[in-house]
Amino acid sequence: KLFDVASTQSPKPLRFxxxxxxxxxxxKVKEIFQNGYSIPGPLLGTYLAGLKKILSEYDLKDTRKFVWDGSEVPPDYEVIQLNSEKRDDFLIDGMCFYEAETKPLIVNFSPDYFGMTxxxxxxxxxxxxxxxLLDKVHGWVYENNFLRGEKFSLSGEFLHEPDDDWDNLILDERYKDSIRKSANFLEKKGKQFTARGxxxxxxxxxGKTKTGRVLMNELDATFIWVSSKDFRHIGPLRALVLxxxxxxxxxPSVLFLEDxxxxxxxxxxxxxxLIKTEMDGIKQNRGxxxxxxSNYxxxxxxxxxxxxxxxxHIVKFELPKEEQREEMLKLWAGDIGEDLLKEITEKTEGFSGAHIKELVEFARMIAEEDEIEIGEALLKSLEKLMEQRELIEEIRGNKTDVKAVWDRVKYEKGEVKVVEEKEIEIEANEKKEKFNCECIKCKHKMESD
Known part of the structure; x- marks a missing residue:
């Protein structure tokens, strides 16, 4: 073919x-067939590797990038992580022109918030x-998915295995045992494991998040961690489906949906x-x-x-009891003496495990900076944290007081009128009866009123 991409210029940007x-x-334009696929972020590396492998069999004529007005700019390349250990460079924005067994082919790469089209x-x-050809790429990805057995977030970030294990997870033994049994069954049965929730x-x-980290560290299986930050651009519905x-x-895999x-x-x-459909709908979730x-x-x-x-299993994570707080202090602070251990254990009633962890870590900083023993540093750390907790409670109290006032305030004709909560409830019921229509417009009006 004598065609030269470089020789093609046009004064018509939209037609270029x-x-x-x-x-x-x-x-002709009407005889062109375009076959697109949107690659989600986590699968980007595997799909680009598959395309690179399959397209390497064909003769690459040129690689170019043109912007909306028809002008040319350099193609964009990027080194992309395939899994926690491998990476490779790929074209991420531009187009490749191939001659494939006398069949001309153009492959266009266009990044977006979701991943790439x-x-x-x-x-x-x-x-x-x-x-x-596209089916062949899908098949290659299914057989060679670099994410299999990896630990990653839905945004595509690979997670390093933490130091957490069953031994340093301080949790009611009944609950720890039920979680561990589910994990052991998954490892034993693999894809034949009957799905569990x-x-x-x-x-x-x-300890909910810490338990997730323990599972991620201990299990020999794919681990997918999903939190609200992962669907900033794609929303919770698309995130759940993915x-x-x-x-x-x-x-075999663990899908961890946080908060x-x-x-x-x-x-x-x-x-x-969507959660109901995905967990117990038509599609089987074996393995x-x-x-x-949930915090609430x-x-x-x-x-x-x-x-x-x-x-x-529904596992209830509660604030640690006295013996659990003592165990946490022994594990994280080491030997501080029985008397001091008892004193701090008693004074930390109402502390969560995260608070006690913060107490010890802050104490270690104080011990290093002030060159004092860890026991003395723990007392200083505790005093500081108690002051912070009192301040936080004061802030919360002020917010509650403001809310209580505004809950009793109603605007009428530009004037502020204080009414009893019962009056508000009666008026709300009257409005509900008045607006029987279920259309969005009427619902919105009722809520606005």
Whole structure:
């Protein structure tokens, strides 16, 4: 083929790409077939590796990048992590022109918030070959997925295995035993493991996240950690679908959904329905442990909790009792003497495990900076943390007082009027009866009023 990409210039920016395609593919615009696929972020490395491998069989004629006005800029390349150990460089923004067995092919790479869109472009005459080529890439990814057995977040970040293990997880032995048994069964049965659901509930800092880190460290399985930061650009619905899809394809696996109650804000009904569908719908989840954590289980909808068998274990993480606080201090602070151990154990009543960990770490800093023994540093650290807790409680109290005032305030015709809570309740019921229509417009009006 005598076609030269460099010789193609056009004064019509909006037509530029199509004129380029027409000349390289030797067909009219209406005869062009474009086959696109959106690669999610976590799978980006594996898909680009698959494309690189398969397209290496063909003759690469040129690599170019043109912007919206038809002007040319350098193609963008990037070194991308394939798994926790391997990386490779790939074209991430630009287009490649191939001659594949006399079939001209254009592959366009375009990054986006979700990951990347790859488009294979041929003439309609080679439409079936185009589709087969993309199917071949999907097959390669399924067989050679670099994420299998890895620990990663849904944003694609690979997680380093922490130091946490069962020995330094201070938790009620009944609960620890049930969690460990589920993990052992997953390792033993692999993909034949009957899917299980676990629900971790309890106040912040009581060990839910730490238990997740222990599982990530101890289990020889794929571990997918999902938190609200992972769906900043894609939203919770798409994040959940992707998380469950990856867990199925990479089984045996653990899907860890952190702080699920924060996901439900604004989209509770949709997210709840999706979780129910993914956990016990038509698709089988063999070889998967799904773990949900919640700081505020009272906010979880009944529809999520009611179905028998959805959660095989509900683990309640509570503030540590006296013997547990003592065990934590021994583990993290070492030998500080029985009298001091007893004193600090008593004074830390109401502390979470995270607070006690912070107490010890801050004490170590004080001991190093002031060149004093760890025991004396612990007392100084405790005094400082107690002051902080009192200040936080004062701030919370002020916020509660302000809310209590505003809960009793109603705006009428630009004037502020204080009313009894009972009056507000009666008026709300009257409005509900008045607006029987269920359309969005009427609901919005009722809520605004």
């Amino acid at each position: 790409h199509y004129e380029l395609y027409e000349k390289f593919l030797e067909c 790859v488009t294979l472009t041929t003439s309609n005459e080679n439409k079936e070959w185009n589709k087969q 676990l629900l971790f509930i309890g106040p912040p800092g009581t 998380g469950f899809s990856l867990a199925r394809n990479l089984a 699920i109650d924060t996901w439900l804000r604004g989209e509770m009904e949709y997210v709840t329905d 998967i442990i799904t773990i949900l954590t 289980p009272e906010k979880l909808p009944d529809a999520l909790l009611d179905r028998p068998g959805r959660f095989h």
